[in-house]
Amino acid sequence: MTQLFYPQVAQPQMPVPSAEHTTHHMRNYHGQSYTVYCTDEETQFPDGKLIVSRTDVNGIITHANEAFVYMSGWEKDELVGSPHSILRHPDMPAIAFQGLWDTLAKGEKWHGYVKNLRKNGGFYWVYATAIPNIRNGVVEGYTSVRRKPDRNKVDECTALYAQLLQQEREAAGK
Numbered sequence: 001m002t003q004l005f006y007p008q009v010a011q012p013q014m015p016v017p018s019a020e021h022t023t024h025h026m027r028n029y030h031g032q033s034y035t036v037y038c039t040d041e042e043t044q045f046p047d048g049k050l051i052v053s054r055t056d057v058n059g060i061i062t063h064a065n066e067a068f069v070y071m072s073g074w075e076k077d078e079l080v081g082s083p084h085s086i087l088r089h090p091d092m093p094a095i096a097f098q099g100l101w102d103t104l105a106k107g108e109k110w111h112g113y114v115k116n117l118r119k120n121g122g123f124y125w126v127y128a129t130a131i132p133n134i135r136n137g138v139v140e141g142y143t144s145v146r147r148k149p150d151r152n153k154v155d156e157c158t159a160l161y162a163q164l165l166q167q168e169r170e171a172a173g174k
């Protein structure tokens with residue numbers, strides 16, 4: 001991945017959900033280990049809303065709008081200053097994020113379907129667009145805007161991502 005190295009920013013630790021959940025041991029891009037918990041509770045993307053975030057060049061959140069706070073379940077001051085992987089759902093294959101970072105590194109716009117993890121262990125699907133913020137020819141950070149996803153595409157991506165994840169696990173010998 002073309003993500004830059006940044007000084008270690010702590011990966012926020014989500015609380016253990018009171019609802020029935022599965023436990024997943026994760027490792028972020030910087031090799032930090034952390035644990036997430038998943039329930040099967042889906043939150044539908046609200047009609048007429050957009051989830052907006054901005055990050056610095058290293059993917060550390062610098063801005064979160066109201067809809068982002070609401071959908072993620074984290075407080076605004078928990079989101080700002082955290083790596084965007086605070087939302088990373090274990091059902092997402094690494095190659096999806098590699099595509100995002102590689103596209104942004106070329107100065108291009110990326111879009112794709114993402115399953116995001118909420119603070120309470122639930123999830124929500126988005127159709128995301130991410131662009132580099134360029135000032136005087138220099139990339140200063142990135143902006144991402146998420147829209148309500150097409151349900152058929154979500155079903156397609158659910159199957160596709162499960163396949164990709166399986167391939168990644170096999171390749172890693174797991």
Ligand SMILES: Cc1cc2nc3c(=O)[nH]c(=O)nc-3n(C[C@H](O)[C@H](O)[C@H](O)COP(=O)(O)O)c2cc1C
Pocket residue numbers: 027028029030053054055059083084085086087088089092097100114116128130131142143144
């Ligand atoms: C503008 C922007 C928005 C992002 N949005 C998300 C997101 O909604 N969900 C997510 O899991 N990762 C998102 N990422 C990617 C994360 O930075 C990260 O690469 C990903 O969660 C995988 O974690 P890892 O890089 O530690 O392996 C975003 C990155 C950028 C630059």
